[in-house]
Amino acid sequence: MINTARGDRVDMAPVTIAIIGAGVWGAALARLARQNPQAIVRLWSRRSPESLAEAIGGANFVLSAVSMKGVSDSITRLAATEMPPSTVLITATKGLDAQSHQTPSQMWHSAFPQNPIVVLSGPNLSQEIEHGLPAATVVASYDQGAAEAAQRLFASNVLRVYANLDPIGTELGGTLKNVMAIAAGVCDGLQLGTNAKAALLTRALPEMIRIGTHLGAQAETFFGLAGLGDLLATCNSALSRNYQVGYGLAQGKPLDRVLAEIHSTVEGINTVEVLVAIAREQQIPVPIARQVHRLLHGQITPQQAVRALIDRDLKQEFEDELL
Numbered sequence: 666m667i668n669t670a671r672g673d674r675v676d677m678a679p680v681t682i683a684i685i686g687a688g689v690w691g692a693a694l695a696r697l698a699r700q701n702p703q704a705i706v707r708l709w710s711r712r713s714p715e716s717l718a719e720a721i722g723g724a725n726f727v728l729s730a731v732s733m734k735g736v737s738d739s740i741t742r743l744a745a746t747e748m749p750p751s752t753v754l755i756t757a758t759k760g761l762d763a764q765s766h767q768t769p770s771q772m773w774h775s776a777f778p779q780n781p782i783v784v785l786s787g788p789n790l791s792q793e794i795e796h797g798l799p800a801a802t803v804v805a806s807y808d809q810g811a812a813e814a815a816q817r818l819f820a821s822n823v824l825r826v827y828a829n830l831d832p833i834g835t836e837l838g839g840t841l842k843n844v845m846a847i848a849a850g851v852c853d854g855l856q857l858g859t860n861a862k863a864a865l866l867t868r869a870l871p872e873m874i875r876i877g878t879h880l881g882a883q884a885e886t887f888f889g890l891a892g893l894g895d896l897l898a899t900c901n902s903a904l905s906r907n908y909q910v911g912y913g914l915a916q917g918k919p920l921d922r923v924l925a926e927i928h929s930t931v932e933g934i935n936t937v938e939v940l941v942a943i944a945r946e947q948q949i950p951v952p953i954a955r956q957v958h959r960l961l962h963g964q965i966t967p968q969q970a971v972r973a974l975i976d977r978d979l980k981q982e983f984e985d986e987l988l
């Protein structure tokens with residue numbers, strides 16, 4: 666049991682964390698880590714005056730909060746430093762690699778097989794975190810000690826942190842829900858109502874589980890904060906950039922205009938490509954993701970996407986589910 670009441674850490678020695686990627690999520694995570702009086706927090710970006718080697722020097726934790734497109738490059742940069750194998754690597758990216766279809770934690774593990782790898786993911790809209798609103802998140806690792814160290818580091822009176830032993834499931838919950846958030850934005854943008862939204866989110870979860878378990882996740886993880894929790898947060902918030910994409914498309918705007926207006930990372934756009942490719946190869950039913958994919962490629966209108974989902978062959982509710 667870890668005592669973190671009111672942010673006090675009775676059992677914690679000073680620790681240093683270097684955060685790579687000073688986007689909105691990296692900045693919010695730095696703010697969260699600074700809640701811990703025992704933490705020395707360094708936030709590094711490609712524009713920082715100091716080198717990456719200097720930024721990570723003596724760090725107990727190195728956390729990557731770069732977008733998916735920056736993960737390979739960040740790995741290459743870090744590999745050129747002399748990071749010791751004891752450094753705990755935390756990944757907070759929600760995406761899938763377009764070429765290898767790997768998750769970020771799998772990529773980090775391939776590059777640094779000796780370092781403990783922790784995934785940090787949950788229903789954590791950065792703007793709410795920046796406003797100091799309370800939230801909960803998950804740190805997951807095959808190395809329980811590393812997950813618990815990350816838990817002690819981030820737990821505070823504004824963040825409740827749970828640990829688990831399923832990094833892939835934790836990571837994929839946050840990644841796959843981005844595709845569903847695009848669909849949810851369409852649903853709200855078309856003003857389809859609460860019944861339709863409940864149906865969409867309920868059917869989204871087994872779709873995420875089918876792909877997630879194929880990729881090595883445990884099904885039960887999708888019922889936790891990093892799965893259902895993040896699905897609910899992202900699909901119900903206009904703060905979500907993925908949701909904003911769906912909402913904008915439902916208003917008849919072209920995708921390039923919607924993306925120009927958002928002017929930030931929208932991971933669901935690339936994730937749906939990987940998700941649909943895996944589903945095709947493995948013949949995994951992902952009807953919502955398929956419609957999102959067709960919509961983003963301009964092959965159908967938002968209205969046609971809704972119609973296509975409703976017109977599917979009738980079936981048993983749990984016929985091909987894993988649960």
Ligand SMILES: NC(=O)C1=CN([C@@H]2O[C@H](COP(=O)(O)OP(=O)(O)OC[C@H]3O[C@@H](n4cnc5c(N)ncnc54)[C@H](O)[C@@H]3O)[C@@H](O)[C@H]2O)C=CC1
Nearest residue numbers: 686687688689690691731732735738758759789790791930
């Ligand atoms: N914003 C949010 O509410 C949350 C975001 N995330 C995830 O965190 C990741 C980052 O998202 P945001 O910070 O929101 O996006 P952002 O667009 O604000 O920042 C992305 C950051 O990645 C950096 N980056 C990109 N390529 C890089 C490279 N080659 N080397 C070094 N840095 C590079 C950019 O410079 C930028 O600082 C995404 O995977 C996102 O899904 C996760 C939880 C919450």
Ligand SMILES: O=C(CO)COP(=O)(O)O
Nearest residue numbers: 787788789790905906907
């Ligand atoms: O992952 C998030 C919240 O948990 C952020 O969602 P967006 O990337 O859609 O803004």
